[in-house]
Amino acid sequence: MGKATIRDVSRVTGLSTYTVSRALSGAPGVSADSREQVLAAARQIGYIPNRAAQGLRRGSRDSIAVIVASTANSYYLDLMAGIQQALRHFDWTVIIADVAVDGVYNPRLEDRIVQRLIESRTAGVITTLTLSSENTALLSQWDVPIVFVDSAPPESANFPSVTTDxxxxxxxxxxxxxxxxxxxxxxxxxxxxxxxxxxxxxxxxxxxxxxxxxxxxxxxxxxxxxxxxxxxxxxxxxxxxxxxxxxxxxxxxxxxxxxxxxxxxxxxxxxxxxxxxxxxxxxxxxxxxxxxxxDSEAIGRLAGQTLARIINEQAEAAKDGGSQSPVYRVEDRQQVAGRLIVRRSCGCYVDNERPR
Amino acid sequence: MGKATIRDVSRVTGLSTYTVSRALSGAPGVSADSREQVLAAARQIGYIPNRAAQGLRRGSRDSIAVIVASTANSYYLDLMAGIQQALRHFDWTVIIADVAVDGVYNPRLEDRIVQRLIESRTAGVITTLTLSSENTALLSQWDVPIVFVDSAPPESANFPSVTTDxxxxxxxxxxxxxxxxxxxxxxxxxxxxxxxxxxxxxxxxxxxxxxxxxxxxxxxxxxxxxxxxxxxxxxxxxxxxxxxxxxxxxxxxxxxxxxxxxxxxxxxxxxxxxxxxxxxxxxxxxxxxxxxxxDSEAIGRLAGQTLARIINEQAEAAKDGGSQSPVYRVEDRQQVAGRLIVRRSCGCYVDNERPR
DNA sequence: ATCAACTACCTAAACGTTTATCATCACATC
DNA sequence: GATGTGATGATAAACGTTTAGGTAGTTGAT
The missing domain is CATH 3.40.50.2300 (Response regulator)
Structure with missing residues (x-):
């Protein structure tokens, strides 16, 4: 069929949607027996939760965007690998938002994409370019944490950043x-x-x-x-x-x-x-x-870790009824050392790359 | 504030949420006057619609996933460029789902990701690898169209595919x-x-x-x-x-x-x-x-076009009360010719790459 | 027997939209 | 004056979840 809802599971098991919901999410307050039943029924009728409904109800934000301009530079691949590595154990979906059309940066596209990210209530943003001040302001207004990688954050709000030195x-x-x-x-x-x-x-x-x-x-x-x-x-x-x-x-x-x-x-x-x-x-x-x-992989890893921490702290604070806006620390402006790999094009005759 | 809802716009303008909704979406049934008012108010209080709520209510699916295994191969960059090109004028978000961890393919991750795609009611999938038959079946069950690129679709359902010859x-x-x-x-x-x-x-x-x-x-x-x-x-x-x-x-x-x-x-x-x-x-x-x-860019473009057409036809059919499941055509199994670029590593002394 | 403290569960109200259905008004027609 | 017809807009019910608040039923202490 392809569209079972939680109510179908409820009907099949004879338990309320409350119990079904708790059972599925592993929350307490459900007997082992009922939980068993729910899981079996869910599997049997092929129930898969609807993320939009979940997100709406719990006000959760479940994806993280990486903003890039033209992925054609293979440096982004390493960066992404690092980011993915850092975020692997969290439950966010990482999406790549390319603000270039046919390889050239496009400010209107930047606006559209930021708009879109807010519409889908993105949990956080890692950007590889300095966004327009309007867009930075917009994201901040909506309490979306931003981490700048290899790009300068605006001086204003001490945004976190990870950059090569x-x-x-x-x-x-x-x-x-x-x-x-x-x-x-x-x-x-x-x-x-x-x-x-x-x-x-x-x-x-x-x-x-x-x-x-x-x-x-x-x-x-x-x-x-x-x-x-x-x-x-x-x-x-x-x-x-x-x-x-x-x-x-x-x-x-x-x-x-x-x-x-x-x-x-x-x-x-x-x-x-x-x-x-x-x-x-x-x-x-x-x-x-x-x-x-x-070392763009390290940069990505660091950026991912930083963003994850900030989002989690933000969620924590919000749960305790605190402020919604992300808290940035001064020490989150980080620099990663580069290193010179000497081969021959500079005029050296050594080749210090070791075979692996 | 950062969290105005459509009701706030309604309150400010004194118009009902119905009117506001119609005005914002550009639908008919609203006087020019009211529309004007709504737009002004929305801008003024910084209203941005909540995509989750929209998706929930209209049952719309608004993103397309590209499944890859380890993006470390730069061939994916061209492929993505092609896909983005084809989908640029539609309103989907393209997300990249990498089913490799640290560069090596991981079947459990494939399962998790497909699950996730269904949870977020993804509109369609382009995959660069032959998915497990369970996952292919699952996606089909949920009426998610699949286009295979540079990978063999299962023989069963004549899935569309775009492949180099x-x-x-x-x-x-x-x-x-x-x-x-x-x-x-x-x-x-x-x-x-x-x-x-x-x-x-x-x-x-x-x-x-x-x-x-x-x-x-x-x-x-x-x-x-x-x-x-x-x-x-x-x-x-x-x-x-x-x-x-x-x-x-x-x-x-x-x-x-x-x-x-x-x-x-x-x-x-x-x-x-x-x-x-x-x-x-x-x-x-x-x-x-x-x-x-x-020519992976051409492949990507073709895959994107094909998927877009199928999704749109599917939406069309569903609107007319028809079947939900995507309709695949035989001619959507497409092959793109490759071409040999002869340089020197094969033993030829020519270098036929023209400078640009 | 009474009460307290659990546990296990239910009912119903949210979340922020869209939309089916209905209401009102202005105007025209007979 | 009764009736019909569009245009414009309001009301309320969805969509599929989660969860606050409540109710039984059991157990154990008094």
């Missing part, structure tokens, strides 16, 4: 390049909407300053094709090619590598290359790539 | 290898649970038979590490290394390439390599990889 990461990159003696760097980077940009750029600039290197910052849209074209245009008008290319993230790296290959620019002989974000194929490229590894 | 794809691979004169192939492949395995293997075997080549089929679990170890064990006991390695999918390819690099086996001089599934870095590897491209 991008500034120090950039210093590591810069210092390593300086050790090679390179003094002429090109930093190809995505727009400031992805706020990690700020710290990454600051680190690179500071490091350059320290070592007396010159750094050019070249902004591209956050996708492979834009990176290709931006770099193409830049090289066309540059007097000489920079000694080093630093790619702000994976898609940009990909676009850049394509261009360099087409141009026949040799790595690292003509131009050394360093990327942000480790990825599966990095060690198999020609040459193997030196990258700054973000 | 794996048999012909494998013939293409085999034929190309034969042209090179290779006669000793190793096919490294994932378990039969991912049912594309069957056609892929059949194609390879048939092609080998046609060309008088010998093919060894080596089964590994569906992840990088297993592939590495399986191949390692195989090579340890093999008399000589095969002339060709065909990797059944991306994670296996990755594991295999790692091993070959560690062993110092040169590609294609010692061993030619061909993979299934195109991916962004394929052309940048050393050597650039010859792969069979699946």
């Amino acid at each position: 991008n500034y120090n990461a950039s210093l590591m990159v810069g210092d390593h390049l300086a050790e090679h003696g390179y003094r002429d760097w090109l930093f190809l980077v995505y727009p400031k909407r992805w706020s990690t940009r700020v710290d990454r750029e600051r680190g690179i600039r500071d490091s350059a300053a320290t070592h007396g290197a010159h750094v050019e910052v070249l902004e591209s849209e956050n996708d492979e094709d834009s990176a290709f074209r931006t770099l193409e245009t830049y090289l066309a008008q540059a007097e000489r090619i920079p000694r080093v290319l630093i790619a702000g993230n994976n898609p940009l790296l990909l676009g850049a590598l394509r261009l360099l290959r087409d141009r026949g620019i040799r790595i690292p002989a003509d131009m050394a290359v360093v990327g942000y974000d480790e990825f599966a194929w990095a060690s198999l490229l020609d040459p193997p790539l030196t990258v700054l590894d973000e | 794996n048999y012909n794809a494998s013939l293409m691979v085999g034929d190309h290898l034969a042209e090179h004169g290779y006669r000793d192939w190793l096919f490294l492949v994932y378990p039969k649970r991912w049912s594309t395995r069957v056609d892929r293997e059949r194609g390879i075997r048939d092609s080998a038979a046609t060309h008088g080549a010998h093919v060894e089929v080596l089964e590994s679990e569906n992840d990088e590490d297993s592939a590495f170890r399986t191949l390692e064990t195989y090579l340890a006991q093999a008399e000589r290394i095969p002339r060709v390695l065909i990797a059944g999918n991306n994670p296996l390819l990755l594991g295999a390439l790692r091993l070959l690099r560690d062993r110092g086996i040169r590609i294609p001089a010692d061993m030619a390599v061909v993979g299934y599934d195109e991916f962004a870095w394929a052309s940048l590897l050393d050597p650039p990889l010859t792969v069979l491209d699946e």
